[in-house]
Amino acid sequence: MQGTGNSRIFKAAAISRDKRKVAGYVMGLLLIAVAITYSHFIIDRLITRNNQDRQTVNMGYQQNMQAQRINHLAFRYILSSGGHESDISRQQLASAVNEMYDLHLSLLKTPPSVEYAAAADAIYFDAQHELDLKIRTYLGAARELAEKPAELLAPDSPLARFLERHNTEALQQGLNLALERYKAADSDAVTQLRRVLWGLFVLVLLLVILEWRFVFHPIFNGLERQANDYRKQAHTDPLTGCYNRRHFMIAAEEAFQRLQLAGGECSLLVLDIDYFKWVNDSYGHCTGDEVIQALVDSCMASLKKTDLFGRLGGEEFAILLPDTGPVQAAGMAEQLRQQIEKLEVNQYDAEARITFTVSIGVTDISSGDLSPVDAINRADIALYQAKSAGRNRVIINASGKDDDRSSPAIESLSALGAES
Ligand SMILES: Nc1nc2c(ncn2[C@@H]2O[C@H](COP(=O)(O)OP(=O)(O)OP(=O)(O)O)[C@@H](O)[C@H]2O)c(=O)[nH]1
Incomplete structure (x- = not known):
């Protein structure tokens, strides 16, 4: 009777040990699943943000090129010989001005999630750079030029000279600076993404190692011990321990x-x-x-x-x-x-x-x-x-x-x- 009682206690202890091992195993799997799901969301968010950053950098380039295109179209309009050629040049100039203005507005409306928006904002609105004002003044001058008849304009007219000087000296500088900041922020975001990916990789690896060390390894050892015990039991006489x-x-x-x-x-x-x-x-x-x-x-x-x-x-x-x-x-x-x-x-x-x-x-x-x-x-x-x-x-x-x-x-x- 004593023996039966003891063996029941041992069995109960073994069952609760097994339950703990299974619970540890499930827990480890859950942690890995949580880490992978979490990493999925973080990576997804970083990639989305990175895409936005790329778009911003693209818009920055476009704005830069658009400003040069407006200058070019303005001079083509000034030098046009009137009539149909002037009309076409004017339309092209007006639509280029509108495009740049739209581009400017969408750049200013860049989603707040973009971390460098603040840095770029400084270039657009601070007293030192005032890029927003410069762009608006520049576009205003270009629009004014497009509204004047071509025959009243000359390459050395104040408006034409303003456009050229303003564009080359101030606007391009501001635009380039903004572009540099966009690019710097973009590469920061890539570095951050890389860091997060490495961090998550290490975390998952660590979890797998811990799972192996504290869950799988003891389970395998236990199974091996059990298999050895069963093998031994099949070979030996329970009373004496010699071969059966x-x-x-x-x-x-x-x-x-x-x-x-x-x-x-x-x-x-x-x-x-x-x-x-x-x-x-x-x-x-x-x-x-x-x-x-x-x-x-x-x-x-x-x-x-x-x-x-x-x-x-x-x-x-x-x-x-x-x-x-x-x-x-x-x-x-x-x-x-x-x-x-x-x-x-x-x-x-x-x-x-x-x-x-x-x-x-x-x-x-x-x-x-x-x-x-x-x-x-x-x-x-x-x-x-x-x-x-x-x-x-x-x-x-x-x-x-x-x-x-x-x-x-x-x-x-x-x-x-x-x-x-
Ligand atoms: N305690 C114990 N008795 C056992 C075990 N296996 C068999 N026996 C007993 O061993 C006894 C064998 O008795 P017998 O075959 O008559 O042999 P014996 O009394 O040794 O007589 P001889 O062999 O002629 O000297 C029986 O009473 C069995 O019940 C066991 O594992 N434990």
Whole structure:
């Protein structure tokens, strides 16, 4: 009951951890989405503004050119020979004046979002430059000239001279200055746009890195851990941590195949706890579990990394010893038997202190075996003999002796010891 309660608490903690991870993941995605949406609006606004700036710069150029065109048309009108030619020149001059005036008005009405409007305004309206006044005076003079008959005008008339001097000296200067300011503001806007784009790029990159570091990375790690846990659970016996029967058989089959290909020696031990039912009946199932665990811990401590140790079922275990012949394996089995005999379970409770023994069947894997099951069966026969002979002993049933009835197929360790 205690175990079930704990596992429920662990499960609940794991679920709330998972929920937090998913919430972090969704939060990170939301932040990235917000940053991208925000950047979209900022970029859109900056591009719109940049377009307006470009239009303003264009209008500035047009105004500049228009002023020169008006001068040119005015002199063409003055020099026209009268009649139809004068009418055409006058119309062209009048419409050029109107166009420049419209251009001037639309430049002054530039949307307030354009940041350099104030700077340009200074050129148009301050006492130093007074570009607005100059343009109006200039256009007024040009309009006045267009209204006079051409034959009354001469290139050196005051009006013509005013137009030329005013245009070249004052107007062009003011217009050029305004143009310079428009261009400077335009390049400022481009720089600002570039800065914003870089800032947003860094922000999104940072969010992605943070998302990776604090959300994805832990999720991937957790998944990997879980996968490892599941893999381990599929391989191991939950009570003892050694291989379960299924995985032991797979690993033994692999070792068997390797042996068939490369040759060499390999031995197999089958261990069974003696009178284990009595342990369970006398001390309870939990103590029986402790006995099994003590046996496994003791064996594990004596085995090499390359040895395979598995629980075949109940209180029966198998050990596969690569590169080990039957004599050496029997020695190993005897060593295990002796160290298990000395184990104590419940050692701090004198009333319930338990010692126990094991019987062990030993065999070697031979080239005549079709699978590890043949060797397990042979070791099982030896184990059965060990039980029959009184338990707590090692019996060897080496391969190749099954057909040789003249010599005993099954030998006790002492018999083997005598021979060797
Ligand atoms: N505590 C515990 N008992 C188990 C486990 N698996 C099997 N058993 C018990 O192991 C006992 C095996 O009993 P038997 O097959 O009669 O063997 P034994 O009493 O050891 O007798 P011998 O093998 O002839 O010495 C049974 O009582 C099973 O219930 C387990 O995981 N934990």
